[in-house]
Amino acid sequence: MKSLMPALGAIASLLLWASPATHAESAAHSAWSVEIDPSTFAFGGHAFHVRWSPAALPDWRFGVGHYAMDFPDVFVEMLPSNRDEGWNQRLDQGIGVFAERAIRPRGNAILGLQLAVQRYELDRDGTAGKVDYNTFLAMPYAGLRWRPRGGAFYVMPWAGLGWSTKLSGTTELGGEDFTLAAIVPFATMHLGYSF
Numbered sequence: 115m116k117s118l119m120p121a122l123g124a125i126a127s128l129l130l131w132a133s134p135a136t137h138a139e140s141a142a143h144s145a146w147s148v149e150i151d152p153s154t155f156a157f158g159g160h161a162f163h164v165r166w167s168p169a170a171l172p173d174w175r176f177g178v179g180h181y182a183m184d185f186p187d188v189f190v191e192m193l194p195s196n197r198d199e200g201w202n203q204r205l206d207q208g209i210g211v212f213a214e215r216a217i218r219p220r221g222n223a224i225l226g227l228q229l230a231v232q233r234y235e236l237d238r239d240g241t242a243g244k245v246d247y248n249t250f251l252a253m254p255y256a257g258l259r260w261r262p263r264g265g266a267f268y269v270m271p272w273a274g275l276g277w278s279t280k281l282s283g284t285t286e287l288g289g290e291d292f293t294l295a296a297i298v299p300f301a302t303m304h305l306g307y308s309f
Contacts, residue, residue: 144169149270149306151181159183159205163304165212173216175224181208195293200239203292206246208232214255222260228253228274236285236292247283251276251298259306266308273301 144167151161165177185203190196214226230251237244257272276298285292 145308147175147177147268147306147308149179149304151302151304153302154181154183157183157186161304163212163306165306173219173221175212175214175226177212179208179210179212181210182206193293193295199290199292200241201292202237202239204235206233206235208251210251214257216259222258224257224259224270224272226255226257226272226274228255228276231281232278234283236287238287238290241288243287245284245287247285248281249278249294250281251278253277253298253300255300268306268308270304270306271302272304273299275299 147163147165147167149161149163149165151163154161159182161179161181161183163177163179165175167175183205185205190201190203191198208230209232210228210230212226212228214224217223217225228251230253232249232251233246234249235244235246253274253276255272255274257270259268259270261268278294278296278298280294285294
């Protein structure tokens with residue numbers, strides 16, 4: 115993780131200083147954005163998103179993303195029934211669609227909704243094998259899209275509270291059942307570039 119942070123910092127710095135200050139001039143045109151979530155890389159995964167803002171709806175953005183990560187213990191043990199049970203949870207693949215809108219015209223504050231299908235893998239310390247299961251997630255979220263120099267590069271911290279349900283698969287391994295949370299809190303920060 116330590117070797118990853120300088121590389122992410124260098125990429126963010128390059129994008130920040132390479133951003134043209136003319137982004138506001140192109141606001142009347144359809145815009146595309148690409149985003150990453152650096153925290154997923156730190157947790158053995160990835161997150162790549164593509165977003166589109168149509169010229170007719172400049173305050174709206176629609177997108178799709180693909181993501182994966184190993185969940186840290188704080189998330190795995192969020193429910194008391196999962197604590198100290200040796201569970202390891204990996205979001206092996208998530209595919210989500212997003213719709214978000216600026217709260218004010220051309221504003222930075224946003225409200226959005228993510229709908230996703232996610233595939234998880236579970237294993238337990240001291241237990242052979244793995245199991246997998248699939249979930250559906252609906253997560254409203256709020257965030258802030260900040261352009262440090264008014265250019266194409268932006269930082270987008272956001273937080274959401276989602277509802278999740280199992281679609282298929284099993285959460286039982288070694289005679290124990292992993293309890294799934296129906297309500298899922300999440301917060302992160304994306305780095306993006308518009309063109």
